[in-house]
Amino acid sequence: MPSPSIIVTRRLPAPIEEALVRDYGAVLNPDDHQFNADELRDALQRFDIVLCTLTDRLTRDVLMVAGRRARFLANFGVGLNHIDLAAAREAGLMVSNTPGVLTEDTADLTMLLLLAAARRAWEGDRELRAGLWTGWRPTHLLGTRLSGKTLGIAGLGRIGEAVARRARLGFGMSVAYWSRTRRPEVESELSVTWCPTLRELLGQSDFVTLHCPATADTRHLINADTLASMRSGAFLVNTSRGDVVDEAALLEALRSGRLAGAALDVFEGEPAVNPRLLSLANVTTLPHLGSATIESRVAMGERVLRNIGAFVTGAPLPDRVD
């Protein structure tokens, strides 16, 4: 098969871009701007492979562009909620993602957010930078201990499991989970408890962390109704996708003091972030940094290269998504 034409929609780590250009003459995006719908349509019309990522809104309308040449969407990232998978299937487009390689780093970042929220780290940082620190005092910025508390994990996939391991073995927390698939082997290895319903999980957790994929079923999984099941004074952490949380309802739960705090790496309308969230002292935020280490991002790129390599030789894609 002749080498396919490839377009890369965002800047990638240098070794990955170098391999893509060297091996396939890929077209890069040197100024790293986000492709709009017309640019995505154009990419689908002119290239065999679109190496896309989560900022590309590959809607049905975009995917069904007339005169489409593309046959493969090689996604840089594990989450696929930016691609209309049903439309991709109908259009005969193969899709792959990059599972596994960002698990540990995303779990680390989840622990960072848990700790930051519990120990009010960002509040302390802001105070220092504003020159407002007057010195040590016994009642200053008191937070909450993690050890001995219950962490509720919604979604025990790879990342949820890596978080459970850290929380149990590293931080002495009790861990409960609710998930689409029950994981008896993780239950016995890490002594984590399964909850048959989300409400049950929320009702027994001091901290709740979300690790479910964003799908039609999980949209606004955390809403006014489910937030009401959370323990008063609990914390919510989200490193999955913004759509899983109804931010208006979360704001109300934080404003009323029902929740002690939230720590968010992802947002409903990102990169726009509701300014009301940013105005609350008990909200800790990061700009979608879950997998943002050199190691993860290079490994994600290598995974994309493996999938492209398989596509080129007609072999089954190692990370094909159906």
Ligand code: DGY
């Ligand atoms: C993913 O892979 O979907 C992540 O959100 C990127 O960090």
